[in-house]
Amino acid sequence: MSKSSTSLSIWLQIAKISAQIEQDVNGKLRENYGQSLTRFDVLSQFIRTGDDEMSVGALSRELIASSGNISRLLDRMEKDGLLRRTHSKTDRRSVYVHITKAGHELFAAMAVDHHDWISQMLKGLPQTRQSQLNELLKELQMAIGPNK
Numbered sequence: 001m002s003k004s005s006t007s008l009s010i011w012l013q014i015a016k017i018s019a020q021i022e023q024d025v026n027g028k029l030r031e032n033y034g035q036s037l038t039r040f041d042v043l044s045q046f047i048r049t050g051d052d053e054m055s056v057g058a059l060s061r062e063l064i065a066s067s068g069n070i071s072r073l074l075d076r077m078e079k080d081g082l083l084r085r086t087h088s089k090t091d092r093r094s095v096y097v098h099i100t101k102a103g104h105e106l107f108a109a110m111a112v113d114h115h116d117w118i119s120q121m122l123k124g125l126p127q128t129r130q131s132q133l134n135e136l137l138k139e140l141q142m143a144i145g146p147n148k
Contacts, residue, residue: 010140021121028117033110038063039077040114043107046099056085056095082106 026037045062046052054062060070074097077083082103088094099107122130 021118024121025114025117028113029110032113033106035106035110038073039082040107040110042073042077043082043099043103044111046103047107047111053096053098056097059097077103 022037025040029035029037029040041064042059045054045059049062056070056074074083074085078085080102081100084098084100086096086098088096125133
């Protein structure tokens, strides 16, 4: 296989696997929690950063899943009591998003299941191979250019 064919094959495999995992997890989140992968991703950013408040811009930049129309997404999540938004005291154009207690609780429940679902998907790959794959993907990310 030529170098360019190998590169394209790698890209195709990553794209297919990523789409398959996203579709499966999104379906499970909808079925079990009435939530989407994007909503899970939004809530996870607060846990990942350790902050209960983020600017809308910072939140948008950190999302893994497609954010689509972030304003409408945040509107719906705020209506559902998972988040609340406030304007900056110094710049009324700046909006901050805060995770609520209900958002924390929902995320905690979803995170346990999310971990189990991913573990189940990968169970056919021995732990040593999972570790190797993880290291290779980190190397790939660095080779492409770290962006997150």
